[in-house]
Amino acid sequence: xxxxxxxxxxxxxxxxxxxxxxxxxxxxxxxxxxxxxxxxxxxxxxxxxxxxxxxxxxxxxxxxxxxxxxxxxxxxxxxxxxxxxxxxxxxxxxxxxxxxxxxxxxxxxxxxxxxxxxxxxxxxxxxxxxxxxxxxxxxxxxxxxxxxxxxxxxxxxxxxxxxxxxxxxxxxxxxxxxxxxxxxxxxxxxxxxxxxxxxxxxxxxxxxxxxxxxxxxxxxxxxxxxxxxxxxxxxxxxxxxxxxxxxxxxxxxxxxxxxxxxxxxxxxxxxxxxxxxxxxxxxxxxxxxxxxxxxxxxxxxxxxxxxxxxxxxxxxxxxxxxxxxxxxxxxxxxxxxxxxxxxxxxxxxxxxxxxxxxxxxxxxxxxxxxxxxxxxxxxxxxxxxxxxxxxxxxxxxxxxxxxxxxxxxxxxxxxxxxxxxxxxxxxxxxxxxxxxxxxxxxxxxxxxxxxxxxxxxxxxxxxxxxxxxxxxxxxxxxxxxxxxxxxxxxxxxxxxxxxxxxxxxxxxxxxxxxxxxxxxxxxxxxxxxxxxxxxxxxxxxxxxxxxxxxxxxxxxxxxxxxxxxxxxxxxxxxxxxxxxxxxxxxxxxxxxxxxxxxxxxxxxxxxxxxxxxxxxxxxxxxxxxxxxxxxxxxxxxxxxxxxxxxxxxxxxxxxxxxxxxxxxxxxxxxxxxxxxxxxxxxxxxxxxxxxxxxxxxxxxxxxxxxxxxxxxxxxxxxxxxxxxxxxxxxxxxxxxxxxxxxxxxxxxxxxxxxxxxxxxxxxxxxxxxxxxxxxxxxxxxxxxxxxxxxxxxxxxxxxxxxxxxxxxxxxxxxxxxxxxxxxxxxxxxxxxxxxxxxxxxxxxxxxxxxxxxxxxxxxxxxxxxxxxxxxxxxxxxxxxxxxxxxxxxxxxxxxxxxxxxxxxxxxxxxxxxxxxxxxxxxxxxxxxxxxxxxxxxxxxxxxxxxxxxxxxxxxxxxxxxxxxxxxxxxxxxxxxxxxx
Numbered sequence: 001x002x003x004x005x006x007x008x009x010x011x012x013x014x015x016x017x018x019x020x021x022x023x024x025x026x027x028x029x030x031x032x033x034x035x036x037x038x039x040x041x042x043x044x045x046x047x048x049x050x051x052x053x054x055x056x057x058x059x060x061x062x063x064x065x066x067x068x069x070x071x072x073x074x075x076x077x078x079x080x081x082x083x084x085x086x087x088x089x090x091x092x093x094x095x096x097x098x099x100x101x102x103x104x105x106x107x108x109x110x111x112x113x114x115x116x117x118x119x120x121x122x123x124x125x126x127x128x129x130x131x132x133x134x135x136x137x138x139x140x141x142x143x144x145x146x147x148x149x150x151x152x153x154x155x156x157x158x159x160x161x162x163x164x165x166x167x168x169x170x171x172x173x174x175x176x177x178x179x180x181x182x183x184x185x186x187x188x189x190x191x192x193x194x195x196x197x198x199x200x201x202x203x204x205x206x207x208x209x210x211x212x213x214x215x216x217x218x219x220x221x222x223x224x225x226x227x228x229x230x231x232x233x234x235x236x237x238x239x240x241x242x243x244x245x246x247x248x249x250x251x252x253x254x255x256x257x258x259x260x261x262x263x264x265x266x267x268x269x270x271x272x273x274x275x276x277x278x279x280x281x282x283x284x285x286x287x288x289x290x291x292x293x294x295x296x297x298x299x300x301x302x303x304x305x306x307x308x309x310x311x312x313x314x315x316x317x318x319x320x321x322x323x324x325x326x327x328x329x330x331x332x333x334x335x336x337x338x339x340x341x342x343x344x345x346x347x348x349x350x351x352x353x354x355x356x357x358x359x360x361x362x363x364x365x366x367x368x369x370x371x372x373x374x375x376x377x378x379x380x381x382x383x384x385x386x387x388x389x390x391x392x393x394x395x396x397x398x399x400x401x402x403x404x405x406x407x408x409x410x411x412x413x414x415x416x417x418x419x420x421x422x423x424x425x426x427x428x429x430x431x432x433x434x435x436x437x438x439x440x441x442x443x444x445x446x447x448x449x450x451x452x453x454x455x456x457x458x459x460x461x462x463x464x465x466x467x468x469x470x471x472x473x474x475x476x477x478x479x480x481x482x483x484x485x486x487x488x489x490x491x492x493x494x495x496x497x498x499x500x501x502x503x504x505x506x507x508x509x510x511x512x513x514x515x516x517x518x519x520x521x522x523x524x525x526x527x528x529x530x531x532x533x534x535x536x537x538x539x540x541x542x543x544x545x546x547x548x549x550x551x552x553x554x555x556x557x558x559x560x561x562x563x564x565x566x567x568x569x570x571x572x573x574x575x576x577x578x579x580x581x582x583x584x585x586x587x588x589x590x591x592x593x594x595x596x597x598x599x600x601x602x603x604x605x606x607x608x609x610x611x612x613x614x615x616x617x618x619x620x621x622x623x624x625x626x627x628x629x630x631x632x633x634x635x636x637x638x639x640x641x642x643x644x645x646x647x648x649x650x651x652x653x654x655x656x657x658x659x660x661x662x663x664x665x666x667x668x669x670x671x672x673x674x675x676x677x678x679x680x681x682x683x684x685x686x687x688x689x690x691x692x693x694x695x696x697x698x699x700x701x702x703x704x705x706x707x708x709x710x711x712x713x714x715x716x717x718x719x720x721x722x723x724x725x726x727x728x729x730x731x732x733x734x735x736x737x738x739x740x741x742x743x744x745x746x747x748x749x750x751x752x753x754x755x756x757x758x759x760x761x762x763x764x765x766x767x768x769x770x771x772x773x774x775x776x777x778x779x780x781x782x783x784x785x786x787x788x789x790x791x792x793x794x795x796x797x798x799x800x801x802x803x804x805x806x807x808x809x810x811x812x813x814x815x816x817x818x819x820x821x822x823x824x825x826x827x828x829x830x831x832x833x834x835x836x837x838x839x840x841x842x843x844x845x846x847x848x849x850x851x852x853x854x855x856x857x858x859x860x861x862x863x864x865x866x867x868x869x870x871x872x873x874x875x876x877x878x879x880x881x882x883x884x885x886x887x888x889x890x891x892x893x894x895x896x897x898x899x900x901x902x903x904x905x906x907x908x909x910x911x912x913x914x915x916x917x918x919x920x921x922x923x924x925x926x927x928x929x930x931x932x933x934x935x936x937x938x939x940x941x942x943x944x945x946x947x948x949x950x951x952x953x954x955x956x957x958x959x960x961x962x963x964x965x966x967x968x969x970x971x972x973x974x975x976x977x978x979x980x
Contacts, residue, residue, distance in 0.1 A: 091136075091159045091160035092132070092133050092134055092135060092136070092159070092160075093134045093135070093136050093157035093158060093159060093160070093161055093162075093163065094130065094131065094132045094133075094134065094157075094161070094162040094163070095114075095130075095131045095134060095141070095155065095157060095162075095163050095165060096128070096129065096130045096131070096162055096163070096164055096165075097128070097129060097164050097165040097166045097167065098123070098126075098127045098128050098129070098166050098167075099112065099123045099127050099129065099143060099145070099166070099167045099168075099169065100127055100166070100167075100168055100169075101148065101168065101169055101170070101171070102168060102169075102170055102171075106123070106126055106127025106128075107123060107127055107145050107148070107169060108123055108124060108125045108126070108127060109122055109123060109145065109821070110122065110123040110127070110129075110143060110144065110145040110148075110167075110169070111142075111143065111144045111145065112129050112131065112141060112142075112143050112167075113141070113142050113143075113144075113927055114131070114134065114139045114140070114141055115139065115140040115141075115142060115152075115927070116139070116140075117134070117139070119131055119133075119134055120927075134157055136157055136158055136159040137156070137157060138154060138155075138156050138157075139154070139155055139156075139157060140152055140153070140154050140155075141153050141154075141155050141165065141167075142927070143167045143169065144928075145169055148169035148170060148171055149169060149170045149171075150169075151167060151169060153165070153167070182256070182258075182259040182296060182316050182318065183199060183256065183259075183296050183298040183302070183306075183314045183316045184197045184199045184296075184298045184300070184302070184314075185197075185639060185649065186305065186559075186561055186573070186575030186637040186639065186651075187561070187573040187575070187639045188509065188561065188573075192296070193744065193752065194671075195671065195681070196647055196649055196669035196670055196671035196681045196682070196683065197298060197299075197300040197302075197669055197681065197683055197740070198298070198299045198300060198681070198740075198742060198754060198756045198810065198812075199296055199297065199298050199299070200222075200223060200224075200296070200297045200299065200812060201294055201295070201296055201297075202218075202219075202222045202223075202294060202295045202297070203293070203294045204292070204293055204294065204320075205880075206222060207289055207292055207294075207295065208289075208975075208977075209880070209887070209889045209920055209922070209933075209935075210222060211891070211918050211919075211920060211935050211936070211937045211971075211973065212937070213331060213333065213346050213348050213371060213373070213973075214241075214284075214285045214289075214371075215284040215285055215287050215288075215289045215292070215317075216228045216241055216242070216243045216284040216285055218289055218295075219243055219284065219295060219297075219315065220243065220964060221876075221891070222295070222876075223245075223297050223830070224810055224811075224812065224830035224831060224832040224874060224876060225245055225246045225247070225299070225808070225810060225832040225834060225870070225874065226243055226244070226245055226297075227243065227244045227247070227869070227870050227962075227964045228241060228242075228243045228244075228964070229241070229244075229275060229961060229962050229963070229964065229966075230423065230961060230966040230967065230968070231463075231961060232420065232421055232422055232423070232424070232463065232464075232961060233420075233421065233463070233464065233465065233466070233957070234269075234270075234463065234961070235270060235463070235488060235616065235702060236267045236461075236463070236488060236490050236521060236523070237267070237269050237275070237463075238423075238424040238461060238462070238463025238464075238488060238490075239424065239426065239459065239461020239462070239463060239488070239490040239492060240265055240267050240281065240283055240285075240459075240461065240490075240492060240521070241281075241285065242269070242275055242279070242281025242282070242283075243281075243284060244275060244276075244312075244869065244870065245297075245299075245312040245313050245315070246299075246312045246313070246758070246760070246806060246808060246832075246834055246870075247806060247834045247836055247869050247870035248276075248311065248312040248760070248762075248806060248836075249275070249276035249279045249312075249766075250269075250275055250276070250279045250280075250281040250282065251264060251279045251280050251281065251282075251309060251689070251692060252309060252311040252312045252689055252734075252762075253282075253309065253310070253311075253312045253313055253314070253315060254302070254306055254307075254308075254309040254310035254313075254314045254315075255282045255284070255314075255315050255316075255317070256306070256314060256315070256316040256317070257287070257316075257317050257319065257453070257496075257498075258316075258317075258318060258319055258434070258453055258498070259316060260498050260513060260515055260555070260557075261306070261307070261515075261553075261555055261581075262282055262496070262517070263282075263496065263517035263518070263519060263551065263552075263553035264280045264281070264282050264519070264551055264553075264692060264694075265280055265281055265282065265283045265492075265494075265519045265521065265551065266280070266519045266520065266521045266549040266550050266551040266585070266694060267280060267281070267519075267521050267549065267694075268280055268549075268694045268695070268698045268715070269281065270702070270715065270768065270796075275869070275962075276767060276768075276865065276869070277767060277768035277861075278695060278766065278767060278768030278798050280551075280692050280694045280695070283457075283492075283494060283519065285428070285459075286430065286455075286457040286459070286494045287317060287430070287432065287455070287457075288350060288367045288368065288369040288430045288432055288455075289350075289369075290327075290329060290350040290352050290367055290369065291319050291320060291352070291365075291367035291432045291434065291455075292317050292318065292319060292320070293318045293319060293320040293321065294318050295315065295316070295317055295318075296314075296315070296316040296317075296318065297313065297314075297315050297316075298310075298313050298314040298315075298316070299313050299756065299758070299810055300313055300683055300738065300740055300758070301313070301667075301683075301685050301687045301736060301738035301760065302314050302667075302685075302687075303653070303665050303685070303686070303687030303688055303689075303736070304635065304637075304651045304652060304653045304665045304666055304667040304685055304686070304687070305635065305637060305651055305653070305667070307579065307581075307633055307653070307655060308655070308688060308689050308690045308733075309689050310687065311687050311688075311689055311734070311736045311738070311760065311762065312760070319365075319432075319434040319453055320352075320354075320365055320367075320434065321363065321365075321434060321436065322354070322363060322365075323354040323355055323356045323363045323364075323365065324352050324353055324354035324365050325353070325354075325979045325980060326351075326352075326353040326979070326980040327351070327352050327353065327977065327978065327979040327980070328349070328350070328351045328352075328977070328978050329348075329349075329350040329351075329352075329975065329976070329977045329978075330348065330349050330350075330975070330976050330977075331346070331347070331348040331349075331350075331973060331974070331975045331976075332345070332346070332347050332348075332973065332974055333345070333346050333971055333972060333973025333974070334346065334374075334971070334972065334973075335376055335968050335969050335970060335971050335972075336969075336970050336971075336972050337941050337968065337969025337970050338941060338969075339402075339404060340377075340378060340969065343374065343375065343376045343377065343422075344373065344374060344375065344376035344422075344423055344968055344971075345373075345374045346371070346372065346373045346374070346973075347370075347371070347372045348369060348370070348371045348372075349369065349370045349371075350367070350368065350369045351367075351368045352365065352366065352367045352368070353365070353366055354366065357435070357436075357437050358437065358438070360438040360442045360447065361436075361438055361447070362435075362436060362437040362438055362449070363435060363436060364433065364434075364435035365433060365434050365435065366431070366432070366433050367430075367431070367432045367433070367434075367455075368430060368431050368432075369428065369429075369430040370428070370429055370430075371426075371427075371428040371430075372426070372427050372428070373423060373425065373426040373427075374425055375420070375422060375423055375424055375425050375462075376422035376423045376968045377417060377420055377421060377422040378421050378422050378958065378959060378967050378968070379417035379418075379419040379420055379421035379422070379956055379957060379958075380396075380404065380405050380417060380421075380955045380956050380957075380958055381394060381396045381405055381406070381407050381416040381417055381955070381956070382394070382396075382416065382417075382418060382419070382467075382952070382955075382956055383395070383396045383405075383952065383955070384469075384952070385412060385469065385470075385471070386412055386414040386416075386418050386467060386469045386470065386482070386483055387412050387413050387414045387469065387470045387481070387482040387483060388413070388470040388471070388477060388481055388482065389470065389471050389477075391411065391412050391413065392411040392412065393411060393412060394407045394409065394410055394411050394412045394416060395407070395408050395409035395411065396408065396955070398950075403946040403950070403958075404946075404958065405955045413482055414469075414470075414482045414483065417956070418467045418483070418485060419464075419466070419467050419485070419956050419957065420463075420464040420485065421956070421957045421958070421959070421967075422967070422968065423968065424461055424462040424463040424464065424488075425461070425462040426459060426460070426461045426462070427459065427460045428457065428458070428459045429457065429458045429459075430455065430456075430457040431455055431456055431457075432453070432454065432455030432456075433452075433453060433454065433455065434452075434453040435451065435452055435453065436449050436450065436451040436452075437449055437450050437451075440503075441503055441504060444503070444504050445504070446502060446503055446504050446509055447503060448501070448502070448503030448504070449501070449502060449503065450499075450500070450501055451498075451499075451500050451501075451502065452497070452498060452499050452500070453498050454495070454496045454497035454498055454515075455495065455496065456493075456494070456495040457492075457493075457494045457495070458491070458492070458493055458494075459490075459491070459492040459494075460489065460490070460491050460492075461488075461489075461490045461492065462487060462488065462489050462490070463487070463488040463490070464485055464486065464487055464488070465485070465486045465487075465488070465614075465615035465616075465703065466615075466703070466705050466710070467483060467484075467485045468480070468483050468484050468485075468486065468529075468614060468710075469483040470482050470483040471483075471604070471605070472710075473531065473603040473604065473605045473607055473609055473610070474529065474531045474603070474609060474610055474614045474703075474710065475529060475531065475604070475614075476529065476531060476534070476535035476540070476604060477535075477604065478535040478536060478537070479529055479535065479536075479537055479540060479542070480529065484527055484528070484529065484614075485527060486525060486526070486527055486528040486613075486614050486615035486616075487525065487526045487527050487528070487615075488523065488524075488525065488615070488616065489524040489525075489526050490521060490522060490523060490524065491522045491524070492519070492520065492521050492522070493518075493519075493520040494517075494518070494519045494520070495517065495518055496515065496516065496517035496518075497515065497516055497517075498513055498514075498515040499513065499514055499515070500512060500513035500514070501513075507562050508560045508561070508562045509560065509561050509562060510558065510559070510560045511557075511558070511559045511560075512557075512558050513555075513556070513557050513558075514554075514555070514556045514557075515553075515554070515555045515556075516552070516553070516554045516555075517552070517553050518550060518551065518552045518553070519550065519551050520548060520549075520550045521548060521549050521550070522545075522547075522548040523545075523546040523547050523548065523590065523616060523618070523619075524543070524544070524545055524546065525543065525544045525546050525594065525613045525614075525615060525616050525618075526542065526543045526544075527542060527543075528542060528543070528544060528613045528614045528615055529542060529613070529614050530544070530593055530594070530596075530598060530611065530612060530613050530614070531600065531603055531609035531610065531614070532596075532597045532598035532599070532600050532601070532609050532610075532611045533593065533598035533599070533600060534598065534599065534600045535600075535604070541593055544590065544591060544593060544594035544613040544618060545590050545591045545594060545618070546590040546591075546594045546595075546613060546616050546617070546618035546619065547587070547588050547589050547590035547594070547618050547619030548587075548588045549585075549586065549587050549588070549694070549698065550584075550585070550586045550588075551583065551584070551585055551586075551693065551694065552583070552584040552585075552586075553581065553582070553583050553584075554581070554582045554584075555579065555580070555581045555582075556579070556580045556581075557577065557578070557579045557580075558577055558578050558579075559575065559576075559577040560575070560576055560577065561573060561574060561575035561576070561637075562574060566640075568640045568641060568642050568643075569640075569641040569642065569643050569644045570640055570641035571640065572638060572639075572640040573637075573638070573639045573640060574636075574637075574638055575635075575636070575637040575638075575639075576634070576635065576636045576637070577634065577635050578632070578633070578634045579632065579633045579634075580630070580631075580632050581630065581631050581632075581633075582628055582629070582630045583628065583629050583630075583692070583693050584626070584627070584628040584693070585625065585626075585627050585628075585692075585693030585694055585696075585697050585698075586624075586625065586626045586627075587619060587623060587624055587625045587697065587698065587699070588619065588624060589618065589619045589620055589621045589623065589624050590618025590619050591618065593613075594612060594613045594617065594618025595611070595612045595613075595617045595618040595619065595620045595791070596611065596612070597611035597612075597791075598611070610703070610710075610712050610791070611791055612701065612791060614703060615702065615703050616700075616702045616703070617701050617702070617703075617712070617791060619699075619700060623699050623700070625697040627693060627696070627697050629657065629658050629659050629693060630657075630658045631655055631656060631657040631658065631690070632655070632656055633653060633654060633655035633656070634653070634654050635651060635652065635653040635654075636651065636652055637649070637650075637651040638650045638651070645672055645673045645674050646670070646671070646672050646673075647670065647671040647672075647673075648668075648669075648670055649667070649668070649669040649670075650666075650667070650668055650669075651666065651667045652664070652665070652666045652667075653665050653666075655688075657690055657733075659696075660690070660691075660731075660732060660733060663688050663733060663735075665685070665686045665687055665688060666685065666686060667683065667684070667685035667686075668683065668684050668685070669681070669682070669683040669685075670682050670683075676746075677745065677746050677747055678743070678744070678745055678746075679743070679744040680741075680742070680743050680744075681741070681742050681743075681744070681756075682739075682740060682741035682742070683738065683739070683740050683741075684737075684738070684739050685737075685738050686735070686736065686737055686738075687735070687736040687737075687738060688733050688734060688735050688736065689733060689734040689736075689766075690733045691731040691732070691733065691734075691766055691798070695731065695766060695798045696717070696718070696731060696798075697717060698715060698717070699714070699715055699716050699717050699720065700714070700715050701713070701714045701715075701790065701791045701792045704771070705953075706771065706774055706775065707775075707776070707904075709775070711771070711774070711775060711793050711794060712791055712792050712793050712794075713771050713792060713793070713794045713796065714787070714790055714791070714792030714793075714794065714795050714796065715768070715795075715796045715797070716790075716792075716795055716796070716797060718730055718731060718797060718798065722786055722787065722790065722795055723797060725786045726772070726783075726786060726795065726797075726845070726847065726848055726852070727845040727846065727847030727848055727851075728797045728799065728845055728848070729799070729800075729845060731766060731798055731799075731800060732764055732800050733764070734762055734763070734764055734765055734766055734800070735762070735763045735764060736760060736761060736762045736763070737760075737761045738758070738759070738760050738761075739758070739759045740756060740757060740758040740759070741756070741757055742754060742755055742756030742757065742810075743755050750815060750816040750817065751813075751814070751815045751816075752813065752814045752815075753811075753812075753813045754810075754811070754812045754813070755809065755810075755811050756809070756810045756811075757807070757808075757809050758806075758807065758808055758809075758810070759805070759806075759807040760805070760806045760807070761803070761804075761805050761839070762803065762804050762805075762806070763803045763840070764800035764803065765800065765801075765802050765803060765804050766798055766799070766800055767798070767799065767801060767802060767857060767861075767865070768796055768797070768798055769796050769797050769798075769799055769801070769856045769857055770796065770855070770856070770857055770858040770861050771794035771795070771796055772794060772795045772796065772797075772848070772852070772854050772856075773787065773793065773794045773795060773852075773854070774794050775793070777854060778853040778854060779852035779853045779854030782851060782852045782853065783795060783852055783854075797856075799843075799845075799856055799857075800843075801841050801842045801843045801844070801856045801857055802838050802840060802841035802842050802843070802857065802862075803838070803839045803840030803841060804836055804837065804838055804839060804865075804866075805836070805837050805839045806834065806835070806836045806837075807834075807835055808832060808833050808834035808835060809831075809832070809833045810830070810831070810832050811829075811830065811831040811832075812828075812829065812830050812831075813827075813828070813829040813830075814826075814827070814828050814829075815827045815828075819883075821883065823881060823882065823883035823884075824881070824882045824883075825879065825880070825881050826879070826880045826881075827877070827878070827879045827880075828877070828878045828879075828880075829875075829876065829877045829878075830874075830875070830876040830877075831873070831874070831875045831876075832873065832874045832875075833872065833873045834870055834872070835872065836865070836866045836867075836869075837866060838862055838865070838866060841857070842855060842856050842857040842862070843856070844856050858903065859903075860901050860902055860903040860908070861901075863899060863901040863908075864899070864901035867898075867899035867901065868898065868899045868900065868901040868962055869962060870898075870962075870964075871895040871896040871897065871898045871913075871963075871964065872896040872897050872898070873894075873895075873896035874893065874894070874895055874896065874964070875893065875894040876891070876892070876893045877891070877892045877893075878890065878891045878892075885923055885924040885925065886921065886922070886923055886924075887921070887922040887923075887924070887933070888919070888920075888921050888922075889919050889920050889921075889935070890917075890918075890919040891917065891918045891919055892915070892916070892917045892918075893915070893916045893917075894913060894914075894915050895913060895914045895915075895916070895963070895964055895965055896913050897910050897911060897912065897913060898910070898911045898944075898960070898962065898963055899911075900947065900960050906949045906951075907947060907949055907951065907954065909945075909947060909948055909949075911944050911945045911960060911963060912945055914942060914944055914945075914963070914965045915940075915942060916937070916938050916942060916965055917938070917939045917940055918935065918936050918937040918938060918939050919935060919936065919939070920933050920934060920935025920936070920973075920975075921933065921934060921935070922975075928979075929978065929979045929980070930976075930977070930978050930979075931975075931976070931977040932974075932975070932976050932977075933974065933975045933976075934972075934973070934974045934975075935972075935973055935974075935975075936970060936971060936972050936973070937970070937971040937973075938965070938966075938968075938969060938970050938971060939970060940970070941969050941970040942965065942969075943959060943965070943967055943969060944959050944960050944963040944965055944967060945960075946958050946959070
């Protein structure tokens with residue numbers, strides 16, 4: 001603060017204050033000005049007192065791959081010279097020097113290696129080293145020591161001479177400390193711990209050792225209030241899982257890639273566990289984790305800064321932005337659990353490589369992944385007849401008293417388990433890139449450069465519905481004598497492209513970008529039947545194209561910022577921006593046989609069969625939509641240190657939507673640091689979330705089992721005939737008020753503790769209603785005529801029917817310790833308590849309440865929303881130990897109580913606290929070019945509590961889907977990474 005200036009690096013550029021020598025800078029101690037000198041910096045900036053900054057360019061050395069090839073070529077030529085009897089062989093060279101830290105303390109045991117050779121040594125007890133017998137030439141020397149940042153320098157060794165080169169290493173910061181982040185502040189070069197809002201940073205090492213194959217799972221393993229629930233029997237949610245933050249809806253958390261808005265999926269959740277009904281999640285698993293340099297999680301509302309959706313917070317994924325060595329990472333893992341058979345084998349191959357573009361710091365990186373996840377199944381046996389008429393059900397019992405039932409007498413020809421309760425099969429292909437090319441103004445802190453990033457992913461997911469027994473009215477025994485288990489097979493195409501230009505003009509930093517993204521979700525129904533087409537295979541079909549949904553998003557945005565000296569303790573940072581966004585939503589009809597009523601009007605049981613493909617009747621032509629909404633917005637953000645210990649941020653935003661009008665929001669944030677070891681922070685702001693296009697225009701009919709009986713349930717658009725007759729009002733935007741406050745305590749350099757309280761009031765929260773007209777309810781008879789001709793027996797709608805209040809506490813801690821013999825320990829902890837209450841509503845439309853005697857949100861749906869989406873408390877602890885070539889990571893998590901909500905009171909119960917432990921051990925070889933690791937999640941094979949009632953479907957579908965522990969058991973994996 002005050003007169004301090006910033007020393008920063010930018011892809012090989014070093015900024016030096018006028019009049020300062022390189023030797024006087026702690027971060028750059030002992031740097032020489034010889035050509036080709038190279039130094040590896042941390043991503044943080046260095047604060048220095050002094051005159052204004054000038055920028056001096058230090059020429060980067062050649063890339064490692066070029067150095068490696070060059071050294072091999074030189075070595076080959078030397079050997080060829082000796083083999084042919086050359087008498088003019090050069091004398092060999094020697095390299096010597098010392099290795100110390102920034103305080104001048106020597107570092108015994110530090111490793112010194114010459115790339116492209118087998119030459120290397122370790123520093124002696126006095127920190128000195130000596131390497132002899134080196135062929136003359138240009139070499140890159142790498143120096144490493146546990147707990148310190150590695151460095152690389154280029155050194156020229158001459159024949160017959162001894163070259164002295166000393167090295168100075170800097171202590172590694174705490175995990176995530178000192179990293180300049182994108183979210184939370186529009187000011188540049190601000191570290192997470194220096195902000196007025198809580199931001200967690202998870203680096204590439206933590207991402208790699210999280211023990212998860214999917215990006216969403218990685219986030220759950222790390223962040224304190226993130227849940228990534230397992231989905232099954234959830235229509236398309238089996239193929240596209242979503243994450244939640246602080247127990248709110250998935251679409252109340254904004255996701256950015258490199259600071260740019262990520263598009264949502266086209267899917268609308270209806271049956272997903274642990275996720276608010278009616279939400280449209282963002283598909284994190286479409287992004288390969290090997291492309292991610294770090295994940296920044298802003299645990300605070302940010303609608304004023306970033307626009308709609310940022311009510312719970314923001315997750316920003318920063319892609320790797322330095323040229324990458326060619327690397328291939330392979331993983332294989334699976335569930336080794338008891339008493340179930342081993343299953344769920346997952347394979348992953350992740351190649352990546354990059355190239356330098358030009359000589360001014362340009363780069364182009366490519367990332368790929370192939371991932372195959374095979375199914376898991378934890379379903380129990382059914383004790384009733386699943387097969388043809390006349391057979392008895394299998395006799396089942398729990399002989400060992402563990403709550404899991406077995407078949408003790410086989411009376412049925414159907415193989416068990418006939419149901420599916422677990423992960424579906426998922427096959428994924430991903431290809432991403434990230435690049436930038438400076439074009440001018442190379443000496444500036446932000447050169448003028450063109451940048452681009454994006455990617456494409458294809459996934460074929462598979463999920464199942466309920467088993468249709470042989471005697472079911474939706475079956476013909478002539479086609480399926482023993483019944484059938486219908487499948488959802490969902491091809492998902494997802495792509496995005498961002499193009500931009502950034503630089504500096506007249507003192508202003510600018511970033512102009514345009515982007516387009518799409519998500520195309522297709523419904524294919526297999527192993528099914530449309531019973532209205534009759535009992536013969538030739539007149540019917542078992543596979544259907546049931547339609548597709550697509551969401552497209554186009555964004556053009558300009559952001560500018562600069563600092564002004566106005567007499568405060570620091571410059572006043574002024575940031576402003578404007579944005580245009582267009583969201584297009586399309587729903588396409590399926591083939592006729594998927595939705596139509598065929599010629600057969602009587603089922604095998606004498607009733608009227610349900611029309612359309614079993615489990616998911618296709619979209620009808622009258623349901624098709626192609627709707628576009630546009631919005632424009634502008635924001636202003638001001639930040640400064642008014643006095644040395646007090647940082648103040650003020651922001652405002654205006655947005656106008658083509659369909660529901662305008663909204664204005666504001667934010668105030670304060671940070672007070674009376675001493676360097678203690679800081680207080682707090683925010684107050686308003687926010688909003690516009691209803692997404694899918695919530696406005698999606699409609700479908702699908703089969704849901706209510707009280708163990710199949711019912712055709714429908715979701716209808718608000719402005720449809722059914723919606724109008726039931727008096728459902730138009731959707732409006734959600735409005736929120738966020739208040740937070742916290743403290744950061746750092747009594748010693750290598751320890752940090754933060755505690756933050758948050759309170760989020762959401763008015764007119766959008767939810768999906770319950771099934772209105774559910775059989776047996778008071779309004780069922782009244783609603784039936786309204787649904788005539790729709791193929792549905794119940795109706796659901798999106799409504800602004802409730803207000804909610806979510807409050808909680810987040811605690812995070814980080815600690816680093818250097819142990820004996822060059823070992824380093826990093827410990828990270830997190831705790832979250834979250835509580836959600838309904839503070840207003842449910843508000844029933846007048847006509848619905850008076851004419852149909854029903855409610856828009858049933859009591860069990862309310863309890864599920866407030867108590868059944870996220871454990872009341874979550875505690876996470878991880879420890880990472882590095883000792884020489886060995887890396888060891890241990891993880892432990894405690895999940896608090898969670899409600900298993902149910903409309904049947906006996907089936908509602910509290911799931912007790914659950915514990916999960918895991919870890920991995922890795923070994924680095926060949927100058928860290930090869931890493932081999934093995935690890936486990938849920939090492940002690942824990943499962944959530946079973947339903948104590950043990951009813952028919954409690955036995956068949958035994959575990960709660962919302963619990964973050966999941967219900968697959970112990971997962972064992974291995975990982976091999978090879979860098980060339």
